[in-house]
Amino acid sequence: MFPGREKDAEGLGMNESREDYIKTIYALKSRMKIVRSVDVANEMGYTRPSVSRATTTLKEKGLITMDGKKGINLTKKGLEVARMISEKHELLKDFLLQTTGTDEKAAEEEACRMEHFVSQATLDGIRDFIQKNRQDATT
Numbered sequence: 001m002f003p004g005r006e007k008d009a010e011g012l013g014m015n016e017s018r019e020d021y022i023k024t025i026y027a028l029k030s031r032m033k034i035v036r037s038v039d040v041a042n043e044m045g046y047t048r049p050s051v052s053r054a055t056t057t058l059k060e061k062g063l064i065t066m067d068g069k070k071g072i073n074l075t076k077k078g079l080e081v082a083r084m085i086s087e088k089h090e091l092l093k094d095f096l097l098q099t100t101g102t103d104e105k106a107a108e109e110e111a112c113r114m115e116h117f118v119s120q121a122t123l124d125g126i127r128d129f130i131q132k133n134r135q136d137a138t139t
Contacts, residue, residue, distance in 0.1 A: 012061050012081070016116040019085050020044070021054045022063060025072055026082035034071040088115040088123060095126045098133065 014022075024043050028035045041051045055072060058064045063078035074082055093111035096102055102110070 012063070012077075014081065017054065018058060018061075018063075019081075019116055020112075021051075021058060022074070022078060022082045023085045023089070025064065025074060026079070026086060029074065035073075036071050040072065085115060088118065091123060091126055091130070092118065094130055098130065 021040065021044075024040055025035055028039055028043060032039065037048055037051045037055060040046075040055070041048045044051070055064060055066060058078070059066055062075055063081060065073050065075060067073075089111050092114050093107045096107040096110055097104070100107070
């Protein structure tokens with residue numbers, strides 16, 4: 001575990017891999033009516049058996065439901081976790097784009113790695129920094 005890593009969301013035993021699966025399912029649901037394991041596997045570049053193991057764990061933790069006809073769906077708890085992870089990701093990506101001069105692709109990749117280990121205090125500071133810079137830019 002990295003210093004400053006927040007306790008996982010709601011004590012759900014989340015780790016980087018599970019967060020990536022939840023975020024991927026969330027993103028796919030915004031583009032597709034029905035998300036299947038094969039869609040997750042294709043999106044993440046993983047094998048179907050790997051996705052099957054991960055989705056079983058996410059189901060056991062109450063983050064997703066699985067139904068052959070309806071596919072994979074996020075539960076209320078899963079949706080909350082997905083939104084939290086996505087918000088972290090977008091905030092970090094925005095911060096990197098504003099402060100480092102990096103390109104969009106690099107900021108996307110860095111934010112994806114950082115989102116799993118950044119503390120809430122750091123996120124709050126980044127959010128304040130971005131808001132202040134937006135206000136300064138408009139005045």
